[in-house]
Amino acid sequence: MSMRIELDEPKCVAAGQCVMVAPDVFDQRDEDGVAIVLDAEPGPEQEDEVREAAAVCPAAAIKLVER
Amino acid sequence: MKEAVVVGASAAGLAAAETLRRQGYAGKLTLIGEELAAPYDRPPLSKQILASQWEPDRLVLRTEIELAALDLDLRLGVGATGLDLAGRTVALADGTRVPYDGLVIATGVRPRRLPGQGAHVMRTVDDALALRKRLGPGRRLVVVGAGFLGAESAAVARGLGCDVVLLEPAPVPLAHAVGTQVGQVFAEVHREHGVDLRTGVAVSAVTESGVRLADGTLVEADEVLVAVGSIPNTAWLDGSGLTVADGVVCDEFSAAAPDVYAAGDVARWHNPRFGETMRVEHRTNAAEQGMAAARNLLHPGEGKPFDPIPYFWSDQYDMKIQAYGYLRGHDSVEIVDGALADRRFVAAYSRAGRLVGVLAVGMPPKAIRAWRVALTKEER
Ligand SMILES: Cc1cc2nc3c(=O)[nH]c(=O)nc-3n(C[C@H](O)[C@H](O)[C@H](O)COP(=O)(O)OP(=O)(O)OC[C@H]3O[C@@H](n4cnc5c(N)ncnc54)[C@H](O)[C@@H]3O)c2cc1C
Ligand code: SF4
Numbered sequence: 001m002s003m004r005i006e007l008d009e010p011k012c013v014a015a016g017q018c019v020m021v022a023p024d025v026f027d028q029r030d031e032d033g034v035a036i037v038l039d040a041e042p043g044p045e046q047e048d049e050v051r052e053a054a055a056v057c058p059a060a061a062i063k064l065v066e067r
Numbered sequence: 068m069k070e071a072v073v074v075g076a077s078a079a080g081l082a083a084a085e086t087l088r089r090q091g092y093a094g095k096l097t098l099i100g101e102e103l104a105a106p107y108d109r110p111p112l113s114k115q116i117l118a119s120q121w122e123p124d125r126l127v128l129r130t131e132i133e134l135a136a137l138d139l140d141l142r143l144g145v146g147a148t149g150l151d152l153a154g155r156t157v158a159l160a161d162g163t164r165v166p167y168d169g170l171v172i173a174t175g176v177r178p179r180r181l182p183g184q185g186a187h188v189m190r191t192v193d194d195a196l197a198l199r200k201r202l203g204p205g206r207r208l209v210v211v212g213a214g215f216l217g218a219e220s221a222a223v224a225r226g227l228g229c230d231v232v233l234l235e236p237a238p239v240p241l242a243h244a245v246g247t248q249v250g251q252v253f254a255e256v257h258r259e260h261g262v263d264l265r266t267g268v269a270v271s272a273v274t275e276s277g278v279r280l281a282d283g284t285l286v287e288a289d290e291v292l293v294a295v296g297s298i299p300n301t302a303w304l305d306g307s308g309l310t311v312a313d314g315v316v317c318d319e320f321s322a323a324a325p326d327v328y329a330a331g332d333v334a335r336w337h338n339p340r341f342g343e344t345m346r347v348e349h350r351t352n353a354a355e356q357g358m359a360a361a362r363n364l365l366h367p368g369e370g371k372p373f374d375p376i377p378y379f380w381s382d383q384y385d386m387k388i389q390a391y392g393y394l395r396g397h398d399s400v401e402i403v404d405g406a407l408a409d410r411r412f413v414a415a416y417s418r419a420g421r422l423v424g425v426l427a428v429g430m431p432p433k434a435i436r437a438w439r440v441a442l443t444k445e446e447r
Contacts, residue, residue, distance in 0.1 A: 011125070013110070013380055014387065016432055017351055020439070028432040033387070051089065055082060055358060058350040058380075060108060060128045
């Protein structure tokens with residue numbers, strides 16, 4: 001199984017919860033705080049963190065496509 | 068555990084159900100929700116939905132496929148009416164009883180109302196759609212209560228061209244939460260945008276033509292929105308033996324009784340980080356506490372205290388407000404970055420010399436993150 005991250009940018013409320021949970025995978029733009037995906041296909045060692053980030057995102061803006 | 072039941076199918080309940088599955092729970096999982104709609108998100112109701120920027124289909128928290136993958140017995144449109152702790156069953160409005168050996172209570176809150184008929188409230192997607200149908204250029208909206216919900220709605224209504232009167236009993240809006248200085252800034256921003264903000268004004272009732280103030284004055288309106296706080300949905304727990312005191316009272320693990328947990332807006336729990344019992348109506352807390360409740364339900368012996376730093380955001384006009392921590396208990400406020408006059412600042416809140424919260428307006432994430440980290444490091 002591998003995982004791909006899709007970010008629904010207009011939904012993102014710039015909470016930054018994703019960055020706190022998975023700092024290697026997410027960052028935020030300086031101008032408006034909207035999330036940036038640093039690594040859209042994270043390795044298996046990061047998948048738990050990324051699932052946690054998607055679950056805590058208050059805007060349900062992080063979609064995970066698992067294949 | 069073989070029969071897990073989650074009551075309340077919104078942010079907290081959904082997070083609990085998902086976490087149970089993610090942690091490998093393979094037994095029966097029943098999710099009970101009073102609303103007919105599949106779990107949806109509330110913060111956009113007073114923002115993009117009220118502004119007609121989004122339609123309700125954007126609010127769904129999970130797709131049908133994602134819900135199906137959770138293998139739920141999903142009972143929507145039916146409320147829980149009672150809890151039998153000894154017999155371990157939840158009674159439903161349709162007369163059925165659902166047995167459980169693990170229970171998560173996530174029934175949220177409902178809006179407090181005022182005497183009189185015909186006012187809008189803002190909690191459900193229907194509430195938001197009902198109000199938005201009535202807004203438009205030249206329409207006169209009276210908003211009762213200048214908390215975050217009232218303030219956001221007032222801002223959106225101004226954007227739609229309404230005449231907006233915002234009535235607030237306190238001398239400065241939100242002062243109890245954010246302090247006087249910062250509350251003043253919010254007040255100024257509303258006035259600059261043409262909102263008729265009147266403070267120190269108590270409303271006694273909603274009338275056919277508007278609202279009546281405590282001193283008898285009438286304030287006329289085409290529409291009235293009452294945003295004066297909320298009441299935890301705990302009536303169904305009356306007589307159950309659970310302790311209810313403005314929320315379901317829980318310990319630091321979010322447990323209300325053995326194998327019974329509460330999460331989200333309805334839960335009042337002991338947050339060891341702040342040494343205080345709190346109930347927070349914040350979107351991220353709902354998800355995080357739902358997750359924590361599910362974990363502790365599955366692994367009771369090795370439970371982890373739920374000790375988050377509460378987080379809240381609010382959008383008003385082009386102002387993005389973000390708050391971390393527990394600001395309510397503060398005894399001093401200091402502007403530590405930016406300037407109030409620029410509407411770009413970080414305010415640090417402390418109590419007895421300890422940092423307890425941070426509020427930022429218009430600051431880049433990196434400037435805020437340092438303060439978030441400082442909050443996590445603060446010793447209690
Ligand atoms: C308009 C609006 C704007 C907001 N904006 C923000 C914001 O900008 N930032 C922020 O951090 N937070 C915001 N919030 C708060 C946030 O939405 C809540 O904290 C969050 O929805 C709480 O989730 P919950 O699952 O605990 O409760 P709720 O979302 O209230 O869900 C509880 C569910 O339980 C159901 N229920 C109730 N009683 C029963 C029963 N007896 N049986 C079965 N089901 C029952 C209810 O119908 C409801 O669906 C906003 C809230 C609103 C209403
Ligand atoms: S947690 Fe969600 S809303 Fe917050 S920055 Fe990340 S993607 Fe955006």
